[in-house]
Amino acid sequence: MTRDVEPAGLPLRERKKALTRQAILDAAGRLFAARGYDAVTVAEIADAANVSVKTLFVYFRSKEDLVFADTDLIDTLLRRFATRAEGTSHAQVLVDVLVEAARDQAGVGSLESDHRAYGDSPALRSRLLRMWAEFEDRITDQLARESGGPATTAMRLHAIQLVGIIRTTTSRELRAAIDPADPRAVDELERWLRTAARTIESSTS
The missing domain is CATH 1.10.10.60 (Homeodomain-like)
Structure with missing residues (x-):
């Protein structure tokens, strides 16, 4: 933290x-x-x-x-979404950002390690849910800006899918599957995230 x-x-x-x-x-x-x-x-x-x-x-x-004071993940994501190369999906950008964060233990990397250290506090779970809702709103707004029109239900759904990938990084299932002490932990995390990104891309293509 x-x-x-x-x-x-x-x-x-x-x-x-x-x-x-x-x-x-x-x-x-x-x-x-x-x-x-x-x-x-x-x-x-x-x-x-x-x-x-x-x-x-x-x-x-x-x-x-x-706990969450220095989590600037959403600002980084929106900046990278806005400047992504042509042909690069939002899911690909998201995974790149998450992997970079995990490697330097900033943003979601720190958020995940904090979650392991501090446990499943009800207060922290509640705060996480509020943060995910904010992420969803801001990503939906970004998708609308990129389209040049109003936000749509399809944009909202895509934002939910993207936030869903982020949420898995603090899930008990992923924490059980990946040991942070393992030197291959970030590589395993990256494999999972890229698989998740491909799943989203196939559902929106």
């Missing part, structure tokens, strides 16, 4: 804010990984980060946001 920040070059005030934000994320990551998401309180995270609870909520709206 944690990320390395690069505050150099920012004004002093912004550097301090970036460092405080990262300290909170780092503290939350350590505590969640050690004890599980549900067993850790916001007050404990604030204390470990040497900030007040009030300050923590200046940076993050909720405890759940501490």
Whole structure:
């Protein structure tokens, strides 16, 4: 969940804010990984980060946001959809992004590893469902922009299919099938994702 920040070059005030934000994320990551998401309180995270609870909520709206704060997957996807090469499907682009993320443990790669570490917390499952719904809406909007017309039910269905591929990366089935400690784990993940992409492409062709 944690990320390395690069505050150099920012004004002093912004550097301090970036460092405080990262300290909170780092503290939350350590505590969640050690004890599980549900067993850790916001007050404990604030204390470990040497900030007040009030300050923590200046940076993050909720405890759940501490897990998902740096998931920029949807922005990356929409940018890559808009600039994809002619003849390249949305599913192909999606898989490329997911595999890249898994290899550098950012975005969905981090999201999946967090899910393994923190367990199946009801609060996190609820947050994931809200995130998937947002992804679906934004992908549908992107498909409409590309068509130059209004969104259609077909676009909505395709967005649901694309989000479905992403959702499998945090599914209990995939977590059971792929051991993250296996050096071939990302290769196995990529094989599954490309198979899923071909399934979607065949259903829309």
